[in-house]
Amino acid sequence: MTEADEARTRILEKAEQFFLTHGYSRVTMDDLATELRMSKKTLYRHFSSKEALGEVVIETGLARLGAALQAIVEDERVEFGVRLETFVRTLAGRYARSATLLRDLQRDAPTLWQKLMELRRESVQARFGAFLAAGVKAGALRADVEPRLVVRMMLTLVDQLLRPDVLEELEITAEQLYPRLLGVILDGIRVKPERPPPPARKPRGTRA
Incomplete structure (x- = not known):
C-alpha cells in the first residue's frame, strides 16, 4: 500500500466514524483535517469536497x-x-448504528441520500430477495411468500x-427491539412444522 493509499484509508475511516457519530451535516472538512492532524490542502487532494468524501464513505x-451478507447467504453449512436470522440481525445492526447518519442524509443531503438508496437496492435488497426465494424453493419458507x-x-x-428517537420514545434498546422485530417478520413466513394428530379417544367403557 502506498503512502497515498494509507492516507486515503485513514481519511475514510475517520470520516465514517464521524458521520456515524455526529451525522453528516455537523461534520466539516476542518473537523476531519484537525482530527487527522492533516492539512486541509492534503485532505482536499484526496477528496475534492465533503460530498465526494461522503459518497465514497457510503460506497465502501x-x-x-x-x-458480509453474501458470506452469510453462501454458507450452506x-x-x-439460522442464516436467515443472522442475515437480518446483521442488517438491523448496521441500520441501528447508522440511524443518525441516515436521518441526516435524508434531510440535508438529498443527492447522497439518493445514492445511498440506489446502492442499498444493489447490495441489500437483491441479496435478501434472492435469499428468501431460495428459502421458498428449499421449503423452509411458505410457498406464497413474495x-x-x-x-x-x-x-x-x-x-x-x-x-434513536423512536427507541427513546419506546424506552427500549435496539438489542431489545430486534428479537421482536425479527419475530414479526420471520415467524410469519417460516413453514410451520406439522403437529402430530391428537390421539384418538377410546369409547367410554372400553378397557385399555
Missing part, C-alpha cells in the same frame, strides 16, 4: 455490508433458518423503528 460501507414484498416490509420496519 455498503460494499462491506454486502460482502449453516441451516437456512420475496420483494418481504424485503420492503423488513427495510421499512428497520428504517422506522431502529432510530
Whole structure:
C-alpha cells in the first residue's frame, strides 16, 4: 500500500466514524483535517469536497455490508433458518448504528441520500430477495411468500423503528427491539412444522 493509499484509508475511516457519530451535516472538512492532524490542502487532494468524501464513505460501507451478507447467504453449512436470522440481525445492526447518519442524509443531503438508496437496492435488497426465494424453493419458507414484498416490509420496519428517537420514545434498546422485530417478520413466513394428530379417544367403557 502506498503512502497515498494509507492516507486515503485513514481519511475514510475517520470520516465514517464521524458521520456515524455526529451525522453528516455537523461534520466539516476542518473537523476531519484537525482530527487527522492533516492539512486541509492534503485532505482536499484526496477528496475534492465533503460530498465526494461522503459518497465514497457510503460506497465502501455498503460494499462491506454486502460482502458480509453474501458470506452469510453462501454458507450452506449453516441451516437456512439460522442464516436467515443472522442475515437480518446483521442488517438491523448496521441500520441501528447508522440511524443518525441516515436521518441526516435524508434531510440535508438529498443527492447522497439518493445514492445511498440506489446502492442499498444493489447490495441489500437483491441479496435478501434472492435469499428468501431460495428459502421458498428449499421449503423452509411458505410457498406464497413474495420475496420483494418481504424485503420492503423488513427495510421499512428497520428504517422506522431502529432510530434513536423512536427507541427513546419506546424506552427500549435496539438489542431489545430486534428479537421482536425479527419475530414479526420471520415467524410469519417460516413453514410451520406439522403437529402430530391428537390421539384418538377410546369409547367410554372400553378397557385399555
